[in-house]
Amino acid sequence: MVAYLEVTNLWKSFGDTESVLQGLGFVQERGEILCLLGASGCGKTTVLQILAGLMPADAGRVLLGGRDQDGIPVHARRIGYVFQNHVLFPHLSVGRNVEYGLRMLKWPSRQRGRRVREMLELVDLAGYEERLVRGLSGGESQRVALARSLAPAPDLLLLDEPLSSVDQRLRGDLVTQLRSVLETQSITAVHVTHDLEEAYFMGDRVAFVHGGRVNRIDSPSALVANPATVACARYLGMGNIFALDTPEGQRLREWATSAAGTGGDGGLTNATHLLIRPRTVLRSGHGETRQGLPCSGTVTSIRPKVNEVEVELRLTQPDLEGATIRLDLARTGIDSDLLTALESSARDRDARPWTLDPKGVVWLVDEVSE
Amino acid sequence: MNGRLRVLVWALPPFIFLGAFYFLPLVRILVTALGPDRLVGGGQAVLPDWRSLATVLGFTTWQALVSTAASLVAGLPLAWWLRDHGSRLRSVARLLLTVPFVMPVVVTASAFVALAGPSGLLNRWLMGWFDLSAPPIQLMHTFGIIILAHMFYNTSVVVRVVSGFWSQQDRRLADAAGTLGATAWRTLVTVEAPLVLPAVVSSALLVFLFCFSSFGVVLILGGLRFSTLEVAIYRQAVSYFNLPAAAVLALIQLAVTFTAMSLYTRLQRRHAVPQQVEATEQFADDEPRTRGHWIGDGLGTAAALILVSPLVALTGQSFSVGTSEWSLVNYAGLLQGRADSAFLASPVEAVGNSVRNALATMVISLVLGIGMAYTLFLMPGRAGRWLDPVFLLPLGTSAVTLGLGYIISMGPLRTSPLLVPAAHALIASPFVLRVILPALRRLQPGLRQASAVLGATPRQTWWRVELPLLLPACAVAAVFAFAVSMGEFGASLLIARPEHPTMPLMIFGLLSRPGLANLGQAQAMSVVLMAVTSASIFALDRLPVAIREF
Incomplete structure (x- = not known):
């Protein structure tokens, strides 16, 4: 990988509080779109401000x-x-907004006009030059903001939650358009978001920011397939995370490794936590093959949701007594045998044998060392 | 340019100006009053004796108390009536009630002469109806007319402050009392009145402050019999040229007004009396209209009309005084320099002087106000909080005191044509600051960043983004500064050169001379001034409940 943007060991604190950035760093290729994903307040915007020079880093x-x-x-x-809320200049027309950066570069008037037209066409707003900023919808002003920032052909584009102030229903279309505009301009971009779906779709790679540093960076699909860190798994909304550093954890580890195909051996050496994916296939009874993780437990609740059924399973086997697993079973994946078993277990409150798909087991570490 | 340097660039002009035109005169007053050279000056009774001092102070306080009480009595029912912004009638009434608030003191004086003076409207009617040979109403130069004129001004202060606060109270509290069985009257007494009490106290304090430092009303309408501290300062300084005595009086005046001011601001901070009164349609008038509503509307409208009646009388009289029928004689008289005039300038020249002063005031106060606003905006934390009241100090200083300070301290600048605009700009600058600072704080901080990342330097950003966005506020401030300067009386009276009178000074001169022709011209000129300053009402709607010191 040829580094185009190289961010190394950023530190930043505000006042006496704990540092927002604690040695954050990443490397980005030319033309790559990198998504900084993380909870609000994790320092994503601070990174952008430092990159733009709007704020100095401590180190x-x-x-x-x-x-x-x-x-x-x-x-x-x-x-x-x-910017997050677009910050268009309210006293200038749409065209003047887009033109602003070109004026600063002292482009001649005719070229400015051509470039503004081009940019507005790019974001599907041809003919909007004379419009007032005040009358624009959220989606329109987002696109004007995009055109404005792209007009001077910047070396690097920073997007700070650009869709957060846009109506939820429009986001899908806008995010598609945004991605295609960035691709046609083949621009290097850092896109900040807290939205998982947005990051998954927008990013060539996704950097998960946690604790003031990049906790996990990978392609979107790899990230979801193997969150690898506890914080990342939690952020991706995966429950059923068990610590391994207790006596119970030790037994848990033995149980999980008893079946073939549980997440490879790599995780075993330094793994600190075990994750059982919520979307794991569950079967009723202990099968004949060793292709599954046998357990026994009581279904404590069945909660139907729109596309799936949430099942809470309390394990009762001696080594895992009391551990509770929540599973989201796809509605279409539940056969009648399983359904009957789930319902009767829930009704009678009796422990039954189950088998979990071993692919659902993921080993996690506290933090990936680079 | 780093942050600290930027603050300095903005802060320098206001600091230099305040230093030269505010603190220096004040210090000189202090030195004159307490310094060793106060005893020089003939050696005999230079300082006022304790008894006359007590008399002046006593009268000043007494008339201020009576005026405050009278304004509350007139203003509170009106505030109750105007507490919700329902009907169009009420918004018109509210606008009408704002008119007195912006009237220059000489216009008010003219208006009271036009209504209740010896040849005023009421006396002319009464004499006509009852065939009397002498005017039956003898209000001029009485205690009563002083109180009435103060009521004219300050009723609107009470109404604005109290009804603004009232309308922001939660109406559901009163509704709750109603559901608990309280009658409307009991709700008013037990729930609503206690809630608005802080606003009532604030407005009373403000009115007291205004009346305590009343100058023009007492000087023009009270005649020689009455003297407030302000009038006493003026007489000592101008009539007797006894500057040390004037300075001592000015010190007392300063002490009282600063005490009242700090009390007022502390009260405001504690109760968070709303700074800006904006029309909210939140509680539309959807209750059924009862007879009580009709009576309330009728009484309220009548009261509002009575309050502005002096101005109506003034307008009418300006077309009819000195002539038997309606004519423009008095206005025509303004256009010709009068040969028998004791003045050193013609009315037209006075208009020219006033407009020139007002334009200069506008420019100076805008530069000052913008500088102050940016200083406060960029100044971090505690220093900014400490500076804010410093910039507002001119509000707590009476115009006559300022004028006196200029007489004492300005030396060769005494004859400069810019001295009057400087004084006016100083008086207007707190208003300008109060308009521009909120506008500046409302600017999205992101705009500056957006401009910077698009390649604009801080200076380009200021010119292309910040200034255009501040323009509306600047326009409002400019109108206000213009109106303040056009109407300013106290400071001008002390420092304007006799050969360059302003309109208020000319009106004062004309009013204090006998003869219907002089009176007619004074009233015609007052109407012109009234028209100009009325424009500032619309600017006033953008201003927090302001402290008037015309």
């Missing part, structure tokens, strides 16, 4: 195209920034 280095950005004032950085 760390930012190299863009091999050039150290330290000491370059904001207006000289050639960075595009799409």
